[in-house]
Amino acid sequence: xxxxxxxxxxxxxxxxxxxxxxxxxxxxxxxxxxxxxxxxxxxxxxxxxxxxxxxxxxxxxxxxxxxxxxxxxxxxxxxxxxxxxxxxxxxxxxxxxxxxxxxxxxxxxxxxxxxxxxxxxxxxxxxxxxxxxxxxxxxxxxxxxxxxxxxxxxxxxxxxxxxxxxxxxxxxxxxxxxxxxxxxxxxxxxxxxxxxxxxxxxxxxxxxxxxxxxxxxxxxxxxxxxxxxxxxxxxxxxxxxxxxxxxxxxxxxxxxxxxxxxxxxxxxxxxxxxxxxxxxxxxxxxxxxxxxxxxxxxxxxxxxxxxxxxxxxxxxxxxxxxxxxxxxxxxxxxxxxxxxxxxxxxxxx
Amino acid sequence: xxxxxxxxxxxxxxxxxxxxxxxxxxxxxxxxxxxxxxxxxxxxxxxxxxxxxxxxxxxxxxxxxxxxxxxxxxxxxxxxxxxxxxxxxxxxxxxxxxxxxxxxxxxxxxxxxxxxxxxxxxxxxxxxxxxxxxxxxxxxxxxxxxxxxxxxxxxxxxxxxxxxxxxxxxxxxxxxxxxxxxxxxxxxxxxxxxxxxxxxxxxxxxxxxxxxxxxxxxxxxxxxxxxxxxxxxxxxxxxxxxxxxxxxxxxxxxxxxxxxxxxxxxxxxxxxxxxxxxxxxxxxxxxxxxxxxxxxxxxxxxxxxxxxxxxxxxxxxxxxxxxxxxxxxxxxxxxxxxxxxxxxxxxxxxxxxxxxxxxxxxxxxxxxxxxxxxxxxxxxxxxxxxxxxxxxxxxxxxxxxxxxxxxxxxxxxxxxxxxxxxxxxxxxxxxxxxxxxxxxxxxxxxxxxxxxxxxxxxxxxxxxxxxx
Numbered sequence: 175x176x177x178x179x180x181x182x183x184x185x186x187x188x189x190x191x192x193x194x195x196x197x198x199x200x201x202x203x204x205x206x207x208x209x210x211x212x213x214x215x216x217x218x219x220x221x222x223x224x225x226x227x228x229x230x231x232x233x234x235x236x237x238x239x240x241x242x243x244x245x246x247x248x249x250x251x252x253x254x255x256x257x258x259x260x261x262x263x264x265x266x267x268x269x270x271x272x273x274x275x276x277x278x279x280x281x282x283x284x285x286x287x288x289x290x291x292x293x294x295x296x297x298x299x300x301x302x303x304x305x306x307x308x309x310x311x312x313x314x315x316x317x318x319x320x321x322x323x324x325x326x327x328x329x330x331x332x333x334x335x336x337x338x339x340x341x342x343x344x345x346x347x348x349x350x351x352x353x354x355x356x357x358x359x360x361x362x363x364x365x366x367x368x369x370x371x372x373x374x375x376x377x378x379x380x381x382x383x384x385x386x387x388x389x390x391x392x393x394x395x396x397x398x399x400x401x402x403x404x405x406x407x408x409x410x411x412x413x414x415x416x417x418x419x420x421x422x423x424x425x426x427x428x429x430x431x432x433x434x435x436x437x438x439x440x441x442x443x444x445x446x447x448x449x450x451x452x453x454x455x456x457x458x459x460x461x462x463x464x465x466x467x468x469x470x471x472x473x474x475x476x477x478x479x480x481x482x483x484x485x486x487x488x489x490x491x492x493x494x495x496x497x498x499x500x501x502x503x504x505x506x507x508x509x510x511x512x513x514x515x516x517x518x519x520x521x522x523x
Numbered sequence: 524x525x526x527x528x529x530x531x532x533x534x535x536x537x538x539x540x541x542x543x544x545x546x547x548x549x550x551x552x553x554x555x556x557x558x559x560x561x562x563x564x565x566x567x568x569x570x571x572x573x574x575x576x577x578x579x580x581x582x583x584x585x586x587x588x589x590x591x592x593x594x595x596x597x598x599x600x601x602x603x604x605x606x607x608x609x610x611x612x613x614x615x616x617x618x619x620x621x622x623x624x625x626x627x628x629x630x631x632x633x634x635x636x637x638x639x640x641x642x643x644x645x646x647x648x649x650x651x652x653x654x655x656x657x658x659x660x661x662x663x664x665x666x667x668x669x670x671x672x673x674x675x676x677x678x679x680x681x682x683x684x685x686x687x688x689x690x691x692x693x694x695x696x697x698x699x700x701x702x703x704x705x706x707x708x709x710x711x712x713x714x715x716x717x718x719x720x721x722x723x724x725x726x727x728x729x730x731x732x733x734x735x736x737x738x739x740x741x742x743x744x745x746x747x748x749x750x751x752x753x754x755x756x757x758x759x760x761x762x763x764x765x766x767x768x769x770x771x772x773x774x775x776x777x778x779x780x781x782x783x784x785x786x787x788x789x790x791x792x793x794x795x796x797x798x799x800x801x802x803x804x805x806x807x808x809x810x811x812x813x814x815x816x817x818x819x820x821x822x823x824x825x826x827x828x829x830x831x832x833x834x835x836x837x838x839x840x841x842x843x844x845x846x847x848x849x850x851x852x853x854x855x856x857x858x859x860x861x862x863x864x865x866x867x868x869x870x871x872x873x874x875x876x877x878x879x880x881x882x883x884x885x886x887x888x889x890x891x892x893x894x895x896x897x898x899x900x901x902x903x904x905x906x907x908x909x910x911x912x913x914x915x916x917x918x919x920x921x922x923x924x925x926x927x928x929x930x931x932x933x934x935x936x937x938x939x940x941x942x943x944x945x946x947x948x949x950x951x952x953x954x955x956x957x958x959x960x961x962x963x964x965x966x967x968x969x970x971x972x973x974x975x976x977x978x979x980x981x982x983x984x985x986x987x988x989x990x991x
Contacts (some may be wrong), residue, residue, distance in 0.1 A: 194976035197969040213925035218967025222604035233607040240704040242686035323981035353663035
């Protein structure tokens with residue numbers, strides 16, 4: 175009824191993110207007098223629920239265990255799902271995500287639905303001191319939440335900060351009663367993960383990023399355009415690695431005279447990139463070029479004889495990706511031909 | 524009202540002995556042989572009142588009668604959020620007399636439990652049940668059951684046991700079937716080792732008129748550290764000799780001279796030079812020394828040409844024998860990080876006509892030998908210790924428990940057997956602090972979370988919790 179099959183593995187990713195937070199906790203036993211370390215234990219963690227037969231054959235392959243259990247252990251599980259109305263966004267709103275395979279393309283998808291997933295982290299220890307060591311390694315990071323940035327959709331540049339909020343701590347230390355029952359120390363920490371569930375992600379790109387903005391001005395409503403303002407982005411770095419020419423001599427920091435193998439393809443005012451430094455061509459005399467160093471906030475650096483020179487031109491402007499820094503080209507045109515712009519035709523009529 | 528002196532329940536000594544003997548015999552006929560392991564307290568935490576570290580290194584075979592005639596019950600294996608937990612319980616009846624006869628005297632003789640030597644089985648001690656290959660922990664000892672003061676005495680202990688929960692307790696009983704169970708249970712690190720030691724080489728030359736040896740007539744006293752040594756210069760052309768003094772602890776609680784190591788015998792001495800021993804802090808003195816010089820053919824400065832690799836102990840230094848009438852030099856190697864740093868002589872010899880050949884002992888037994896369960900492991904650079912739990916000689920893979928810190932890649936892992944003092948060493952290539960794969964319990968998923976998380980998590984700066 176709802177459409178095609180899709181599965182974004184959001185819950186599984188949230189489980190992994192939660193498990194990763196606590197997979198490197200260690201406890202140490204020290205000598206009370208000398209403080210010398212006696213032993214170190216890395217606390218194992220696992221997602222609690224599992225297939226029963228798998229647990230039996232993995233953890234008790236020989237019918238009996240040699241011991242009851244090894245401790246300490248960390249375990250966690252999902253305990254609740256709850257819609258979070260405080261993060262609600264208009265349900266028919268769409269937004270754009272960018273596929274990793276083509277960063278100058280976008281896909282339009284519906285806004286994700288906000289849900290809170292409840293997690294319970296439990297740990298069992300033999301000693302109260304072990305439990306306190308674990309607890310004190312966890313609590314300082316949750317005030318009361320800790321944000322984890324998650325790549326929500328595989329193959330796409332869609333990151334979300336997922337706060338894991340510590341909401342409650344409870345524990346039991348059963349030490350009273352008869353001597354036949356062993357002491358049990360178990361702590362339960364309740365967390366809430368504020369995550370999002372995404373709708374189906376289209377397999378094909380639905381459009382590119384906006385590369386041109388054109389505004390027509392007129393003196394009255396429905397009057398012919400008289401002034402046109404057009405803005406297009408310009409790349410501030412080289413994208414296509416055109417390797418048009420190369421340096422014919424070393425270019426030191428602070429020097430502006432550059433010698434190239436051939437100056438034919440260079441024009442004054444053009445930007446070029448050598449290694450990671452962007453320069454602007456100020457003057458040109460055959461193979462001797464005067465440049466302005468360190469353009470677009472790049473750092474001046476030494477370049478060696480033979481280093482490749484890449485041009486920053488229209489080919490690079492077309493390759494600007496979502497999220498990149500870029501500059502602008504603006505054109506202003508004046509008209510007296512009484513024409514209108516037709517968006518559907520893309521021409522003046 | 525006084526008790527009847529002729530007929531009563533208090534019993535006579537011989538009646539009590541008879542009852543005890545009958546019970547002992549019954550247990551021997553119908554019981555099985557358990558292994559009793561008393562707990563050694565390694566460290567006790569104050570305030571929280573916990574024994575935070577224990578070990579079980581003593582074991583005693585002891586017959587006992589199993590009271591659980593219905594087995595462990597139906598539901599003693601449970602799947603919990605922490606994995607599979609066994610809740611098997613067992614009640615074992617043992618003889619009070621046999622315990623007092625077999626175990627108490629040995630514990631009293633050997634001691635070392637970290638607590639007062641017990642005269643009864645203690646709660647917290649372990650019992651190995653050989654038929655099920657299971658370790659039980661004594662939760663409660665009943666001393667009045669099942670014969671409540673019959674004939675005025677109790678004859679049995681009933682040990683109420685639950686299966687043992689393993690933390691970081693060290694279990695080294697010397698009984699293979701017990702120790703093997705713990706090799707891969709609990710937290711282990713896995714080390715990949717290798718070892719190819721290289722032997723050092725050295726050369727020397729001859730000097731005339733050099734220091735031959737320094738005789739200690741009176742080793743002095745009161746030193747707190749090794750004093751400095753200064754020789755007088757040769758009278759004519761020559762080079763001043765140098766040496767270092769080595770001290771050792773004495774019975775007065777301070778230090779006295781033990782030996783001199785000649786770092787350079789000098790040359791050109793025609794008469795014995797004077798030697799001045801100066802304490803570094805002004806404390807100590809009273810030494811009386813004699814310096815001998817070699818008119819011809821003493822061993823000069825020994826130059827280490829190749830320092831070698833992976834020495835654990837200073838190797839023996841051998842000089843080829845001096846010709847008849849001469850004295851063969853004696854040398855000592857000084858190690859720095861397993862490499863021969865320098866070679867000094869305690870006797871530079873004399874009478875050599877050609878420079879002797881210096882032979883340095885081979886680089887120990889690095890890369891050779893078998894780690895055994897319980898061997899104490901020490902990192903040569905970090906001094907981190909642990910104990911070995913298993914060793915795969917095919918892949919040179921060692922697992923270990925109870926690390927006191929972190930080992931450093933490239934350092935030597937030296938294993939020392941507790942009883943024989945045997946040492947073996949290998950070089951550490953890599954170490955895995957996760958035990959997901961080696962732990963027989965197969966519970967932890969730390970590594971899986973890490974590898975899966977790396978693909979979806981964006982810790983642009985750093986994961987504050989660390990990475991497995």
